[in-house]
Amino acid sequence: MLAGEKTAWEKLEAMDPQEIAERCDLEYWEEEDAFVLEVFKAPFVVDIQQRQVREIGPHHHFHAGDSTHFSLIAPLYVASCRDVIPSGRLIAPQSVPGGQAFFKGPHELPLEVLAHHFGSNPDNFLRAGKELQAEKVEQGDAAVRVPTLPRMPVTIILWVGDLEFPARCQMLIDDTAPEHFPVDAIWATLILTAEAMIQVAGPHH
Numbered sequence: 001m002l003a004g005e006k007t008a009w010e011k012l013e014a015m016d017p018q019e020i021a022e023r024c025d026l027e028y029w030e031e032e033d034a035f036v037l038e039v040f041k042a043p044f045v046v047d048i049q050q051r052q053v054r055e056i057g058p059h060h061h062f063h064a065g066d067s068t069h070f071s072l073i074a075p076l077y078v079a080s081c082r083d084v085i086p087s088g089r090l091i092a093p094q095s096v097p098g099g100q101a102f103f104k105g106p107h108e109l110p111l112e113v114l115a116h117h118f119g120s121n122p123d124n125f126l127r128a129g130k131e132l133q134a135e136k137v138e139q140g141d142a143a144v145r146v147p148t149l150p151r152m153p154v155t156i157i158l159w160v161g162d163l164e165f166p167a168r169c170q171m172l173i174d175d176t177a178p179e180h181f182p183v184d185a186i187w188a189t190l191i192l193t194a195e196a197m198i199q200v201a202g203p204h205h
Contacts, residue, residue: 035078077149090155093186114171128198152180
């Protein structure tokens with residue numbers, strides 16, 4: 001169990017589920033004591049009694065079990081999401097409170113990994129985004145707005161490499177993200193998004 005995961009479940013157990021459902025705009029199953037949370041617009045059950053998150057419905061392109069932070073992010077989002085919808089104004093993660101110091105060293109974003117994986121194949125980048133129900137965005141050489149969590153979209157911008165400049169990527173968040181998550185959970189959400197993009201894209205060519 002990841003650090004913070006136990007705390008997130010304990011927080012959920014102590015909260016009024018109807019208040020959570022209304023605040024987060026989530027479906028609540030009273031008999032099961034569980035919420036339905038969409039991750040990349042695919043439904044997952046957040047089961048409070050069992051303290052587990054599981055897939056429901058049709059085939060999911062993203063396999064949550066292969067993610068390093070999914071088991072933390074799902075209950076934490078349900079516990080901490082605010083009644084605030086995305087504004088559409090994008091900011092760098094480093095600009096959130098505490099972000100400048102946080103996004104360094106072990107918490108550096110995997111921008112080089114994304115650039116290496118997709119930098120010579122923007123079509124594959126856009127296909128991966130489509131698998132995750134992302135919207136195409138007109139920025140860089142290719143860009144997608146990934147619906148990682150209902151109120152926590154992540155925008156990824158790709159610039160294709162050439163003989164003069166290497167490929168590069170940028171990850172941006174909505175300026176309302178700090179309303180829902182502290183900086184470490186924002187980082188984990190970005191890692192989850194990068195992992196999912198690479199996972200659904202398949203091996204690098």
